[in-house]
Amino acid sequence: MKNTKRFLALFLALMMIFVVACGPKQEADKKEPEKVEEKTDVKEEPKEDKKEDAKEETSGDKPFEGKTLKIAGLDGGYGTEGWKKVISAFEELTGAKIEATFEKNIAEVIRPQIQAGNSPDIIYMAIGGEGGITETMIKEQSVEDITDVFDKVPLGEDKPVKDKIVPGFLDTNNTNPYSDGKTYLAPLFYTPCGLFYDKAKFADGGYELPTTFDEFFELGEKAKADGTALFTYPTAGYFDSFVPALMNEVGGPDFFNKAMSFDVESWKGEQATEMFNLVGKIAPYLQEDTVSNTNIKDGFKNNQQAVIDGKALFIPNGFWLPEEMKETTPEGFEWGFMALPAVKEGGDRYAFTFFEQCFIPKDAKEKDLAKEFVAFLYSDVAVKAFFENGGAVQPVKGAEEMITDPGNKEIYSIYADGAKAAMGGFVAAPPVEGVDMKAALYETINSVMSGAKNCRRMASRSCRSSGKNICRITVIH
Amino acid sequence: MRSKRKRRFIIACLLPAFVLFTVFMVYPTISIFMMSLYKWGGLSANKSFVGLNNFKILFKDANFIKSFQNSIFLIVVVTLVTMTLAIFFAAVLTREKVKGQNFFRIIFYIPNILSVSVIASIFSAIYEPQRGLLNGLFRLFRPDTWTNIQFTGNQKLVVYSIAFALIWQAIGYYMVMYMSSMAQIPNHIYEASGIDGAGRFRQFIDITLPLSWDTVRTTLTFYVISNINISFQLVNIMTQGGPDGASHVFLSYMYNQAYNNSSYGYGLALGVVVFIFSFGLSALINLVTKRDTIQY
Numbered sequence: 137m138k139n140t141k142r143f144l145a146l147f148l149a150l151m152m153i154f155v156v157a158c159g160p161k162q163e164a165d166k167k168e169p170e171k172v173e174e175k176t177d178v179k180e181e182p183k184e185d186k187k188e189d190a191k192e193e194t195s196g197d198k199p200f201e202g203k204t205l206k207i208a209g210l211d212g213g214y215g216t217e218g219w220k221k222v223i224s225a226f227e228e229l230t231g232a233k234i235e236a237t238f239e240k241n242i243a244e245v246i247r248p249q250i251q252a253g254n255s256p257d258i259i260y261m262a263i264g265g266e267g268g269i270t271e272t273m274i275k276e277q278s279v280e281d282i283t284d285v286f287d288k289v290p291l292g293e294d295k296p297v298k299d300k301i302v303p304g305f306l307d308t309n310n311t312n313p314y315s316d317g318k319t320y321l322a323p324l325f326y327t328p329c330g331l332f333y334d335k336a337k338f339a340d341g342g343y344e345l346p347t348t349f350d351e352f353f354e355l356g357e358k359a360k361a362d363g364t365a366l367f368t369y370p371t372a373g374y375f376d377s378f379v380p381a382l383m384n385e386v387g388g389p390d391f392f393n394k395a396m397s398f399d400v401e402s403w404k405g406e407q408a409t410e411m412f413n414l415v416g417k418i419a420p421y422l423q424e425d426t427v428s429n430t431n432i433k434d435g436f437k438n439n440q441q442a443v444i445d446g447k448a449l450f451i452p453n454g455f456w457l458p459e460e461m462k463e464t465t466p467e468g469f470e471w472g473f474m475a476l477p478a479v480k481e482g483g484d485r486y487a488f489t490f491f492e493q494c495f496i497p498k499d500a501k502e503k504d505l506a507k508e509f510v511a512f513l514y515s516d517v518a519v520k521a522f523f524e525n526g527g528a529v530q531p532v533k534g535a536e537e538m539i540t541d542p543g544n545k546e547i548y549s550i551y552a553d554g555a556k557a558a559m560g561g562f563v564a565a566p567p568v569e570g571v572d573m574k575a576a577l578y579e580t581i582n583s584v585m586s587g588a589k590n591c592r593r594m595a596s597r598s599c600r601s602s603g604k605n606i607c608r609i610t611v612i613h
Numbered sequence: 614m615r616s617k618r619k620r621r622f623i624i625a626c627l628l629p630a631f632v633l634f635t636v637f638m639v640y641p642t643i644s645i646f647m648m649s650l651y652k653w654g655g656l657s658a659n660k661s662f663v664g665l666n667n668f669k670i671l672f673k674d675a676n677f678i679k680s681f682q683n684s685i686f687l688i689v690v691v692t693l694v695t696m697t698l699a700i701f702f703a704a705v706l707t708r709e710k711v712k713g714q715n716f717f718r719i720i721f722y723i724p725n726i727l728s729v730s731v732i733a734s735i736f737s738a739i740y741e742p743q744r745g746l747l748n749g750l751f752r753l754f755r756p757d758t759w760t761n762i763q764f765t766g767n768q769k770l771v772v773y774s775i776a777f778a779l780i781w782q783a784i785g786y787y788m789v790m791y792m793s794s795m796a797q798i799p800n801h802i803y804e805a806s807g808i809d810g811a812g813r814f815r816q817f818i819d820i821t822l823p824l825s826w827d828t829v830r831t832t833l834t835f836y837v838i839s840n841i842n843i844s845f846q847l848v849n850i851m852t853q854g855g856p857d858g859a860s861h862v863f864l865s866y867m868y869n870q871a872y873n874n875s876s877y878g879y880g881l882a883l884g885v886v887v888f889i890f891s892f893g894l895s896a897l898i899n900l901v902t903k904r905d906t907i908q909y
Binding site: 243247250251267268269271272273275276277278372424425426427428429430431432433434435438567568569570571572575579580581582583586588589 | 652654655656657659667670671673674676677733734736737740741742743760761763764765766767768771850851852853855856857858859860869870872873874875876877878879
């Protein structure tokens with residue numbers, strides 16, 4: 137009796153195991169062929185199409201047929217529609233398959249992939265982006281040299297890329313971070329950055345637009361008497377367009393380039409002092425809530441709104457500003473845009489050119505295909521697709537002619553109207569623990585503006601930081 | 614024979630947990646300790662061994678010292694204020710007959726269900742200079758002469774602003790914990806002490822507090838750990854350490870260094886210091902608050 141019970145229990149247990157073990161398998165068995173069928177269906181159809189296309193195209197050679205390119209990028213202000221269009225056009229031309237990942241938090245998504253040695257073939261993330269992936273990869277020398285991309289002719293065209301790109305874009309510290317004459321990052325989507333203002337305030341009978349910094353501060357006094365502040369800024373980070381333009385005005389491109397290469401003497405010199413003093417002089421004319429707003433969630437919009445509400449006259453920004461503030465801009469409000477005032481009467485006026493970058497990591501698997509794709513980003517098809525889907529302007533000659541919106545046209549014509557372009561940022565230097573030159577230079581401005589530090593302390597902090605970077609460079613090389 | 618089998622059985626039962634513990638706790642901890650000895654950007658294979666150099670730099674780094682000060686300030690102030698208020702409210706809500714007791718319980722507990730990013734948004738709206746709740750309230754009394762208090766723009770104020778947000782979100786959670794332990798104290802003890810002439814305050818000092826001391830002790834460790842974590846999340850979303858690094862806590866500074874300054878090894882060295890610090894502090898608290906357990 138006992139034995140039969142045991143036997144029964146064992147038998148039932150075995151049955152259960154059997155059922156559990158076989159159940160899903162059977163289902164899986166059923167599903168798998170379906171999946172496979174689906175997959176083959178999907179795969180075969182386009183292949184056949186493509187083959188037919190190829191036959192029709194007569195040339196018939198699709199060198200990258202069957203290869204897969206992985207792209208990862210930021211889903212930023214321009215959206216991803218443009219990229220999608222460009223990708224499908226490229227896929228059609230080459231027969232390659234592109235796996236694209238565009239995310240708002242792309243740095244978090246791809247960091248583990250890169251760490252695991254499985255990095256995408258192309259990364260579209262601008263220098264200065266959250267997460268510091270691009271900077272880190274530059275500093276770790278893990279970015280592929282793509283100088284030859286610019287000798288390539290984009291698919292379906294006859295002019296090499298370097299003849300299409302607006303001069304200057306391939307000579308910046310951002311594209312050639314090691315100052316070795318080679319290009320490592322491809323410049324994408326540019327916008328002039330300057331000072332935005334409310335046009336109505338400067339219309340007949342109102343204020344006059346300042347052309348020099350003396351006039352700028354005079355205007356500040358005048359506005360103060362009327363209860364308006366002269367200046368505000370979205371966050372201290374936006375000074376990465378203001379300060380470089382100012383440095384160019386104060387000491388010309390020579391001084392700017394030396395300073396961006398962490399030359400301590402340049403930071404200690406007269407020109408740097410003049411630049412720091414000018415930044416410090418803004419403090420009394422700053423809209424009082426600016427610094428607080430830079431430190432709350434989405435507070436940069438409050439600062440931008442201050443110009444719309446007439447609480448501040450000028451704000452440094454790029455062309456996306458009017459679009460960004462569209463919802464809270466009253467009807468009839470018109471944005472004006474100008475370059476920085478000149479330091480001296482008759483001096484040069486500069487407007488910083490902000491642009492984004494994409495690059496090929498050194499351990500990319502499909503480098504040739506990736507290079508072909510980067511070259512294709514400058515083709516007429518791509519330039520048009522990027523502009524029509526998101527308004528991104530490629531640094532390609534004639535691209536700005538596509539702009540029809542009068543406000544944007546005015547912004548992009550700033551260089552044609554006499555302003556000079558400043559471009560680039562710090563050269564790549566090995567990281568120095570605890571010292572971030574960008575923070576030393578730009579974040580300190582928050583302290584200067586709130587009165588916690590003066591511009592002299594800001595200058596000494598920048599000098600010290602640049603010195604440390606230089607020390608490390610000399611130690612390592 | 615039997616004991617051998619028994620031992621095997623015990624080992625077999627413990628093994629999965631032990632393996633998981635090793636893989637997910639011990640190994641990462643050790644590898645963090647290891648990696649803190651390298652100069653490394655975190656993304657490539659270019660690592661160079663620098664020994665304890667990262668730690669040497671760390672103790673000279675003024676920004677790190679500032680962030681450490683902020684963290685300690687937050688741990689001390691937030692713990693003291695939260696604990697006092699939570700115990701007070703818990704005692705009132707359990708011992709006294711307050712109208713709408715349950716309503717208050719819910720109100721106090723609500724911040725705890727909110728995610729940190731929501732809390733950051735709420736406090737951004739409270740501290741906002743122009744349309745913010747606080748400045749708006751003050752302006753009501755002096756509409757013409759009021760100058761906005763820069764809660765997040767003033768280097769000296771910003772840490773207090775963060776401390777306030779942390780206290781607000783923590784009170785409810787600890788209050789509920791204290792309430793549960795206070796509710797278990799038998800009523801007859803209070804009745805007896807009442808007959809002996811003890812007032813409410815005396816009852817609180819001599820009965821409520823000693824009898825819920827074990828819970829208070831346990832929560833102290835929670836304060837340290839949750840404070841370190843939540844202050845990081847809050848700072849990261851709200852001020853990102855600004856203005857000019859004035860509100861960095863050590864984890865936000867670690868994040869900043871490891872990622873934005875491409876110094877991954879240095880960031881991990883910072884992590885090691887935080888690990889040792891929080892471990893040590895919890896042990897210290899445990900030691901200092903040790904009392905004989907009083908039972909009823």
